Amino acid sequence: MNDFSHAFSKALQLIIQLDPALLEIIGLSLRVSITAVLIASIIGLPLGAALALYKFYGRGIIVALLNAFMGLPPVVVGLVVYLILSRSGPLGVLGLLFTPTAMIIAQVCLITPIVAALTRQTILDANDEYHEQLRALGAKASRMMKTLLWETRFSLMTGVFAGFGRAIAEVGAVLIVGGNINHATRVMTTAIALETRKGDIELALALGIILITISLIVTSLVMSARHAAYQYHS
Amino acid sequence: MLHTNTIVDMSSTGALPLQITNLQIAKKGNLLLNEVSLKIESNDVTIVLGPNGAGKSLLLRAAHGLEAPNKGTIKWNAHQPEPQHAWRSYIFQKPVLLRRSVRANLEYVLSLHDVNKSDYDSLISAALEQTGLSKIADRNARVLSGGEQQRLNIARAWVLQPKVMLLDEPTAELDPSGTAVIERLIETIAQQGTKIIMTTHDLGQAHRLANDIIFLHQGCLIEHTTAEKFFEHAETKLARNFIAGELLTEDLST
Numbered sequence: 001m002n003d004f005s006h007a008f009s010k011a012l013q014l015i016i017q018l019d020p021a022l023l024e025i026i027g028l029s030l031r032v033s034i035t036a037v038l039i040a041s042i043i044g045l046p047l048g049a050a051l052a053l054y055k056f057y058g059r060g061i062i063v064a065l066l067n068a069f070m071g072l073p074p075v076v077v078g079l080v081v082y083l084i085l086s087r088s089g090p091l092g093v094l095g096l097l098f099t100p101t102a103m104i105i106a107q108v109c110l111i112t113p114i115v116a117a118l119t120r121q122t123i124l125d126a127n128d129e130y131h132e133q134l135r136a137l138g139a140k141a142s143r144m145m146k147t148l149l150w151e152t153r154f155s156l157m158t159g160v161f162a163g164f165g166r167a168i169a170e171v172g173a174v175l176i177v178g179g180n181i182n183h184a185t186r187v188m189t190t191a192i193a194l195e196t197r198k199g200d201i202e203l204a205l206a207l208g209i210i211l212i213t214i215s216l217i218v219t220s221l222v223m224s225a226r227h228a229a230y231q232y233h234s
Numbered sequence: 235m236l237h238t239n240t241i242v243d244m245s246s247t248g249a250l251p252l253q254i255t256n257l258q259i260a261k262k263g264n265l266l267l268n269e270v271s272l273k274i275e276s277n278d279v280t281i282v283l284g285p286n287g288a289g290k291s292l293l294l295r296a297a298h299g300l301e302a303p304n305k306g307t308i309k310w311n312a313h314q315p316e317p318q319h320a321w322r323s324y325i326f327q328k329p330v331l332l333r334r335s336v337r338a339n340l341e342y343v344l345s346l347h348d349v350n351k352s353d354y355d356s357l358i359s360a361a362l363e364q365t366g367l368s369k370i371a372d373r374n375a376r377v378l379s380g381g382e383q384q385r386l387n388i389a390r391a392w393v394l395q396p397k398v399m400l401l402d403e404p405t406a407e408l409d410p411s412g413t414a415v416i417e418r419l420i421e422t423i424a425q426q427g428t429k430i431i432m433t434t435h436d437l438g439q440a441h442r443l444a445n446d447i448i449f450l451h452q453g454c455l456i457e458h459t460t461a462e463k464f465f466e467h468a469e470t471k472l473a474r475n476f477i478a479g480e481l482l483t484e485d486l487s488t
Contacts, residue, residue, distance in 0.1 A: 133330035136298060137390070138319030138346050147342075151333050 003201075011206035022206055029187040032100055032174070033167040036107035037115075041160050044112045048119025049145050052127060063120065069113035074106075078176030081106040085177065098179040103187070106173040111163035118159030119149075126152045154229035161222040168214060249311050249321055249397040250429060251275040252297065257306035259292055266292050268453045270306070274431065274446075279424050281444035281461070282433040285476065288450040290433035291327075291402050297431065298324045298400050310398075320347050323391035325401040329383045331375035336367055336386055339375050340393045347394060357393055365389040365419060381412030388419060392428070399423065401432040405439065417443060437477065441465060449473050 014022050051063055083089050085097040085105070096102045126148045134144050149156065171189035178185035180194055188207045195204035252274040259267040267289045274280055282290045295301045297308055310322070332339050340358045349357065362368040365385040370378070375386055384404060391399055401420070405413040420443060424430045434440055440447060444461035449472075457464060457473050468474045 130330055132300065133326060136300060136319070136324040136326070137343055143346065147332070 007201040007205055010202035011209060014202060014206040015209065019206070022203065022210075024183065025186055025188055025191050025207065026210055028100065028185070029168060029189075032103045032187060033107060033164060036104045036167050037111060037160060037164040039104070039108045040112040040115045040163055043108075044115030044159075044163075045119050045149060045156060046145075047112075048116040048121075049123045049149055051116070051120045052123035053141070053145055053148070063117075066113045066117045066120070070117050072110060072113070073172065074110055074170045075172030075176065077109050078106055078173030081109060081173065081177050097177060098181060098185060100178070100185055102177040103174045103185060106177045107167040107170065110170060110173060111167050114163045114166060115159050118162065119156055122152045122155045122159070123148050126155075152229075154225050157225040158222050158229065161218050161225060165215060165218045165222075168218070169211065248277065250277060251311060252398075252431075253307075253309045254293075254297070255307045255309075257293070257296060257308065258304050259289075259296060259301055260304050266453050267296070270450075270453075270455045272448060272455060272458050274429075276445060277427065277429050278445035279420070279430040279432065279443050280446050280448060281440045282431065282448045282450065283435070283437075283440050283444075283476075284450035284456075285435060287452070289453040290435075290450055293448075293450065294324075294400050294402050294431065294433050298322065300324070320394050321396050322398040322400070323394070323396045325387055325391050325399065325404050327403040327406050329387035331378075331383060331386060331390075333376055334374070335372050336375050336378070336389075337362070337371040339386060339390055343390050343393050349394070357395070360395075361389040361393040364392060364422070366415075379412075381408055381415060384408060384412070384416055385419065388416070388423075392423060396428060398429040398431065401430065403433055403435070405434075405436070413439070437479070449476070451476075 051059060051066075081102065082097065084091050085094070085102050086092055087097070096105070123145075130148060130151065131144070134147060139147065169189065171193060174185070174187055175190045175193070178187070178190065180186050180190040186194075188211050192204045192207050192211070195201070195207070254273070255271050257267055257270040258265070270289075270293065282293060284290050292301060296303060332342055334342075337358060340361055341354060344354055344357060358371075359368070362371055365388055367382070367385055367389055370382065375383070378386065384407075388399075388401075388404070404420070405416050408416065417439065420430055420432065430443075432443070441461070444464075446458065446460050447464040448455065449457040449464065449468075449470075451472050456470050457468060459469070464473065465477060468477060
């Protein structure tokens with residue numbers, strides 16, 4: 001117990017002193033996950049909207065896959081991305097394995113289904129409400145999609161934040177494709193796993209506190225986006 | 235492409251007559267409109283009247299292209315420019331307004347129809363003034379009262395200054411004073427030369443607004459006549475019963 005409180009105060013000290021090693025890890029974590037969530041949104045928002053609004057061959061299968069992929073185990077995603085990027089894999093020549101780019105790719109694979117599936121549901125509901133009205137006003141299909149995305153922006157944000165929450169807290173995929181290399185691919189989750197095993201509880205604990213704080217911030221952002229969505233929906 | 239000068243021109247060229255011939259619409263095996271044929275020629279207020287389930291809304295929706303007929307044709311005056319939504323607008327019973335300001339809701343319609351940006355201000359001001367919304371132009375549309383929302387709904391349908399406005403029970407969700415405001419607005423718009431075709435099940439409203447009445451019952455056209463004639467000397471027993479406020483329970487064959 002004494003050890004724990006000692007470690008805890010050391011951890012707080014690291015945070016307050018803005019320990020460079022700590023900052024480097026946090027910085028990389030945020031960079032990887034924010035980039036991943038941006039790319040996932042660029043793909044997932046229009047994909048989800050298109051799945052809601054357009055009928056095309058294979059739509060049912062894509063929807064089923066998206067919903068299934070929402071709960072993908074990160075280690076499996078990591079493994080698949082690893083196989084694709086490894087030297088003998090199809091994209092091996094790019095030499096991306098064990099780089100932050102590989103971690104971004106893995107996280108994009110993890111969270112795009114979340115963003116797309118939630119977008120699809122949101123746009124599906126909004127379309128019920130708006131479709132006839134927009135059609136009667138003379139809106140064409142492409143314009144309708146843009147309008148619905150903008151009208152539901154607060155609801156869609158909850159999906160984007162949920163994706164970010166999953167990305168930043170995830171350890172399996174980034175560990176496999178990133179390799180947890182110091183000063184290169186070490187992020188908060190992989191560092192916690194490593195430092196704990198090494199017995200360097202202080203750093204692990206400090207990172208854990210930061211990670212929980214970020215999670216709380218993201219959760220409160222989700223809640224305020226939901227609140228804004230609710231206000232705007234009524 | 236639609237330009238402002240075409241909008242101005244349109245009030246003089248006229249979208250009428252509207253000719254509906256043998257219109258038939260069925261859904262899930264139920265015949266909802268049965269062999270409806272009618273011609274609307276005069277540029278005033280036409281009221282589509284009838285009890286619930288008569289097919290009033292369906293007829294109006296079909297006239298705006300929101301329903302595809304199973305049989306029959308709907309023809310507006312042949313020389314109308316495309317797109318149709320520029321010279322003809324449609325008001326739903328329950329307004330679905332965009333989550334933005336009153337003014338931005340009107341701007342949105344203009345942006346759908348490639349109106350010159352330089353004409354936005356004058357068209358929007360005219361619509362705001364017409365509907366008495368100038369003072370709340372910057373308020374969020376979704377927080378307006380029911381009456382204000384319906385006025386914005388009408389402003390949005392009027393901003394392109396269409397030749398025809400189709401209104402589906404526009405006062406069904408409003409209180410009496412809100413209803414009076416909307417009725418006055420509809421009268422003004424009609425006086426300025428926009429053809430009004432409007433559904434209602436409210437006899438008083440039909441009496442106040444109509445120049446001619448289309449009376450529907452169970453998907454069939456029962457009477458199409460001037461309002462005066464309809465209320466004074468309705469030809470059919472069904473219409474007389476409806477005017478007397480008696481339930482229409484009898485079969486059409488009797």
